[in-house]
Amino acid sequence: MTQRMWHNKEIKDRYDVVIIGGGAHGLATAYYLAVNHGITNVAVLEQKFIGYGGSGRNTAILRSNYRTEEGIKFYDQALKLYEDLAQDLDFNLMFSQMGHFTLAHSTASMQAQTTRAAYNQACGVDSYVLEPKEIKEMLPEIDITDHPRYPIHGALYHPPGGIIRHDAVVWAYARACDRAGIHIHQLTKMEDIIMTDGKVTGVVTNRGKINCGMLVSCVAGWSSGICEQVGVKLALVTHPLQALVTTAYKPWLHHVVVSSTLHIYLSQTDRGELVCGNGIDHYPHYGMRSTLSFLEGYAAHVLELFPILHNVSVQRAWAGLCDMTPDYSPIISLIDEVQNFIVNCGWGTWGFKASPASGWNTAEMVATGRTPALIEPFRHDRYIKNRLVGEKAAASVGN
Amino acid sequence: MARRIQAHRYLTLPERGREISFKYNGKTLTGYETDTIASALMAEEVKITSRSFKYHRPRGQFDAEGHGPEVLVTVDDEPNLWADLIPLRDGMEVKSQNTWPSPEFDIAAVNQVTVPMLPNGFYYKMFHKPKWVWPLAEAQIRKVAGLGKIDIKGRHNKRRYEKRYRFPDVCVIGGGPAGLGAALAALEEGKQVLLIENRAELGGHSLFDLSPVSGSPVSELNGQPAYQAVQTLIEELADSPNLEVMVNTTVFALYEDNLVAAQCGSDMFKIRAESVVLCPGATDRLLVFENNDLPGVISARAVERSIARHGVLPDEDAVVVTTHDGGYHTAMMLHGAGAKVMAVVDSRTGNTPGHFENQAREAGIEIHKGHTVHRARGGRFVTGMDVGSPTGSDTTRSFNCDLLVLAVGFKPTLNLLSMGRKTPVWNIERGILQVNELPEHIYSAGEVHGNASFGRLLEEGSTAGKAAAQGAANPATSRTAEEIIAALPADIECGGKNHFICKCMDVTRNEAQASIGEGYDQVESLKRYTSMGMGPCQGKSCHEAIARLAAIDTGLSPEEAMPTTMRPPFMPTTFGILAGRAPHLGPIRRTAMHHAHIDRNVKFLDAGQWKRPEYYTTPEEEVKHVRTKIGMIDVSTLGKIELSGPDALDFLHFLLPGKFRKLAVGKTRYSMMIAEDGILFEDGTLSHVSEGRYYLSTTTGNQDAIMSMMMWWLTVEPRDVQVKNLSGANAAINVTGSGTREFLQPLTDVDLSNEAFPYMACREGSIAGVPVVMFRIGFTGELGYEIHYPAEYGESLWNHLLEEGKSQDVKPFGVETQRILRLEKGHLIPGTDTDALSNPYEAGVGFTIKDDKPDFLGKAFLKDFKDRGIKNRLVPYVLDKGVVIPEDGVAVIEQGKAVGRVTSSRTSPTLEQGIGLVWLPDGMAKTNQRFTIRNRKGVDTNAIVIDHASYDPHGERLKS
Secondary structure, three states: OOOOOOOOOOOOOEEEEEEEOOOHHHHHHHHHHHHHHOOOOEEEEOOOOOOOOHHHOOOOEEOOOOOOHHHHHHHHHHHHHHHHHHHHHOOOOOOEOOOEEEEEOOHHHHHHHHHHHHHHHHOOOOOEEEOHHHHHHHOOOOOOOOOOOOOOOEEEEEOOOEEOOHHHHHHHHHHHHHHOOOEEEOOOOEEEEEEEOOEEEEEEEOOEEEEEEEEEEOOHHHHHHHHHOOOOOOOOEEEEEEEEEEEEEOOOOOOEEEEOOOOEEEEEOOOOEEEEEEEEOOOOOOOOOOOHHHHHHHHHHHHHHOHHHHHOEEEEEEEEEEEEOOOOOOEEEEOOOOEOEEEEEOOOOOOHHHHHHHHHHHHHHHHHOOOOHHHHHHOOOHHHHOOOOOHHHHHOOOO | OOOEOOOOOOOOOOOOOOEEEEEEOOEEEEEEOOOEHHHHHHHOOOOOOEEOOOOOOEEOOOOOOOOOHHHEEEEOOEEEEEOOOOEOOOOOEEEEOOOOEOOOOEHHHHHHHOHHHOOOOHHHHOOOOOOOHHHHHHHHHHHHOOOEOOOOOOOHHHOOOEEEEEOOOEEEEOOOHHHHHHHHHHHHOOOOEEEEOOOOOOOHHHHHOOOEOOOOOOHHHOOOEHHHHHHHHHHHHHOOOOEEEEOOOEEEEEEHHHEEEEEEOOEEEEEEOOEEEEOOOEEEOOOOOEOOOOOOEEEHHHHHHHHHHHOEOOOOEEEEEEOOHHHHHHHHHHHHOOOEEEEEEEOOOOOOOOHHHHHHHHOOOOEEEOOEEEEEEOOOOOOEEEEEOOOOOOEEEEEOOOEEEEEOOEEEOOHHHHOOOOOOEEEOOOOEEEOOOOOOOEEEOOHHHOOOOHHHHHHHHHHHHHHHHHOOOOOOOOOOHHHHHOOOOOOOOOOOOOEEEEOOOOEEHHHHHHHHHOOOOOHHHHHHHHOOOOOOOOOOOOHHHHHHHHHHHHOOOOOOOOOOOOOOOOOOEEHHHHHOOOOOOOOOEOOOOHHHHHHOOOEEEEEOOEEEEEEOOOHHHHHHHHHHOEEEEEOOOOEEEEEEOOOHHHHHHHHOOOOOOOOOOOEEEEEEEEOOOOOEEEEEEEEEEEOOEEEEEEOOOOHHHHHHHHHHHHHHOOOOOEEEEOOOOEEEEEEEOOOHHHHHHHHEOOOOOOOOOOOOEEEEEEEOOEEEEEEOOOOOOOOEEEEEEEHHHHHHHHHHHHHHOHHHOEEEOOHHHHHHHHHHHOOOOOOOOOOOOOOOOOOOOHHHOOOOOOOOOOHHHHHHHHHHOOOEEEEEEEEOOOOOOOOOOOEEEEOOEEEEEEEEEEEEOOOOEEEEEEEEEHHHOOOOOEEEEEOOOOOEEEEEEOOOOOOOOOOHHHHO
């Protein structure tokens, strides 16, 4: 008989650690608390079902070819953990390291990709720049002529990048948590945070009050609202990001293709669907609905790259929330003003690929009460002290 | 065409039209112009139309609604199309999918034998240990995945896609009885009405409804059979001048503010209507039992439509499974067409017989009450079936039939009502999922609220249409007890082998139950784990069955077992349709001199939306020409913003980091622009052209951003300033080179002498009768004048100058040439040599920041940057002669670490050596410091920091 992945348990009066948010970040944090630090009196609260938020809405792309040393090292830890995660969790996460292209459509973008390659290589990350004809050899159907509105000048290629079965990451972490004795409470919405003398002591949920020693918020797009309850204002603006999937076709594309000029993320799953992501919507919004202009714009742009896709059809479009920070880097931080509270947010469009490293380091922060060196740059007070991370430099040179 | 019938006992068959031929898997078949591909295949006795996604099980036509995956075909190289929606055309080439060599003899069908080995979630539990197995396994999986093939030779520009627009008062979606009623009522209110139907003809399911009409608001229809009454109604509508009817048009999405997106052929329609009335109807419910996916298991309405509209009898020996009188209607339809109706199996016990049940009894059809289907039997298609009690597993009766018809209630087509806005909820009383709260100005009527008679649907539509026309509230709907019965399903309680819930992804009820047992006990998790509802139909076939059965199998109440979210598009829609004719939505901007450049064999480059000359001959040749003679460049793409009004100076003081109170009329000053976060993002010049009139020039890339930034600040903190964006209205030319003064002086009334018109000054005047503003500024390092003038003279003045300059060898040069010229001078370009981290102090332009003035953009951050001190610097460098030039963007390597980066790197034709700009740590940014640049190929090059610009370091040429 099949074993249950996780169990629905009675809520205890008190946990050492309560984690809000049953996505990849929250569950990974709980998992590493158990395996790295032996802390298992932990509950993960999820308002809907595990994987409801960004973990189940992203385009499942993993990579570590960031622009700054702090970014590269952090995401490379995540990528390395992902490479062994299927073995560690005994669940096939279907990670295909199919290789990742970041296309450049201007001299400025080629310059930016060249810099990324140089910094990646200096940090030991496999990443290099390709000329258009080299791209064409690997992606025979791509249009490298000067016919498109913004012809391709070259690309940054990142061989270890690829796609993973995103929901499976959530489930596998959840199962491992359950087996370690951690409680996962779905359909459990946190309604209020209980504070005593500047310390968080518990939470009120739709299923009653829970006391805790430490509260960790891993709610990404919903972070502003949660942190407001303890009077912490975050440098976050939540924007929707839309994505779509086509019907299944015989697999034809065996790499991840990204173009920030065209707002295109494109890959083909093992089922044959093309998974397509866009840039964020330009307006802040919490609504997770899609628009016609997204479909029209994406279609027009993807045909610039791959004219053969004109009769490929979109079968579903959706949206997720992106908690954007000014420097395109996360916030994983203790909060000076509020004790026993850790925020893990600011995941914008770069969250899913960070999940294992995010969980690993957040767990260490919970266990030791100190900020691990790798995530020192991601403290939330950097916005007050004007010590921003340089990832915006890579993201802002899209065109 | 063995399955064509010539006559029907209870109805008149429609005209079939012309006979046409088409190809199916290479074989030539025939059909009629009124056929769909599916009806023609059915007439030709093609029973197996496809193989299933995972197990390659044989599949045949099920609902004729364009929902199910069974009839996905490739038509003329376009994959994944629904054969039951597409009208048959002469010569069309139809191919089945996911099958080889044919659906009848499919090699991969061996998967069926291995079914027990491939339970749901199988992939998650296999192939990951040891680690090297997965890439190999994945390669094999990818070989067999997917449905249709992408035509890799296909090109969108061979096909013409159009976008079209409509703005009706009332848009009615669905041309069945409710939709017709809504359209009629809105027309009566004097509205412009657009009626959209996704099939080839209006009428919906009433086209094959034999029931006599009663209770119709149009009284003359009462007593007629519905299939005739609906034709009368359609004919009546045909003459309405205020009505537009679109058939074969699929509404694929409904967005906020009544934006209706529809597809017809290669056209996409974008419709904005004051009111939208949704009458999408309902389709036969999917019943889940053993082998419910075999070809020969078919929905009641598919049978009725096939007989009544196409004159095709699906098969000979039929059993109808039903829960309501509609099943008897289907039986009579079959009986009238000459089929042998072996039995009607009715899950109800002892109720009052309905209209068609009585007819069936009179026709001598065997009736089994209190029974439902337990399994279909057969290998490649149905050869028999077993029936028994709905509550037990014992088979009480078997039939050897080839057609198993399901008339087990209806599921409303809720997608357009829901679409990510409102999740459907169970209406327990009516036994259906429903969406009740619709946004303002969206109405709904008809079978989407539950089954009802023709007359009642017409009336309901009419009421909704009237409300839509008047902008009134959405009227409530009601259903009678008899109508509600028609909605109830007839599931047997036990799950078993091959009970398919989701036919797209091949998921059985056993697998769903096992997954629930594993913990995926919420409908959304269950969907993600099993992939149920994630196939081409996106739940249109199975959504209702998933919600219904998940509630039973999880033990959740129907309220808790929330069905999964319905999202656009309703029908898969191609990228070609969505993109339309525009390959790219960004416009191309061309300067007024664009064609003059083309005449000189220019090479263009893309600068944002603009096309700019990159060079005409070679950059090296052009650089040398400017350094020795005279060159001119089209700089029309610069941003050109004029500010005036009482608060203009005040506004500029807030916007820019400099001080301009002492900027006299006729003077120009270089200025940076700083973003709110203290980052250097733009540079330009500010000129005081005439008293109180300031002229700001910006770079090409940032002009729109700066314009919107100004508008934003003027909205947030209103000031009395007029801002005129002259970027498009003015053309501009920069003429530069040591002989420029002598060349231009005879052509203009402006005194160009160094005393009258010094460096960093501006003058108004004319050249060849064209009014101009001239700025003595220079980016190239040579004496230069920038001439701004009305764009309508753009090409003529450009040509005039070139013509007049022939004797002095005046030649045009491009942007790449200018980049080299400025690099020889060590000038930075924001965005090229700086990025989102660069502050002006480190970039070496701190002299433009006057931080002793009151608040201005970025002030607080600039102070912080200043206090923190310089960490990195942007400095010029040179390479040894003959060294390979590194690429822009490469890193500076110090002890194996990347410590800096080269932003611009070129060969200087003037100095004949490599030059560039580089970001270095402050400690290394010292004159004569040597450092190592590693190029893209990993080759290291030595470079030396230099003090000043490598060319004319003291600007003597510029100011002469």
